[in-house]
Amino acid sequence: MDDAGARGPVGYYECDPRVVLPIAGFRTPRSVRRGLRAHPYEIRIDGAFDAVAGACGAPREGGVWLTPRLIAAYGRLHRLGHAHTVEAWEGGRLRGGLFGVALGGLFTSESMFHRAPDAGNAALVATARLLASAGFVLWDIQMASDHTRRFGAEEILPAEYRRRLGRALAVRPRPLS
DSSP, X not given: OOOTTOOSSOOOOOOSSEEEEOSTTOOOOHHHHHHHHHSOOEEEESSOHHHHHHHHTSOOTTOOOSOHHHHHHHHHHHHXXXXXXXXXXETTEEEEEEEEEEETTEEEEEEEEESSTTHHHHHHHHHHHHHHXXXXXXXXXXXXXXXXXXXXXXXXXXXXXXXXXXXXHTOOOOOOO
């Protein structure tokens, strides 16, 4: 997280409790399944990183945590092969997506957005499938919302998170792209 206009090193932030989504036990709510059938988005990986990060950094209710300098840092991680996007496209237009960072068997979803019904859900469900098929073992989403709880988000204490993180970093999954 970052503060608008901040200078110097980006501060360290750790959620307590930490929130993870299950990969093997990911739940897709019935209403989301219906919505995705009604809006069949094309899913792309890493096709529009800058556009996804920019949309995630747009002003929204509750303020902006994704500042221009953080977007630039995530862009550098993307060019190094560590940050990735999962995008929902419709009619050649980017309608929703999420981005995150992959390290070993850990994927951290940093932010997501949508501009059309169920486009964010399409990216979230596609990410779950992608992580499972690639062999990831830990999906960190930092904080829970009512929406992510519907998909099985679980709050864990920092010590448990660090234990899971240690195991995840030792895993060598297949590439996400």
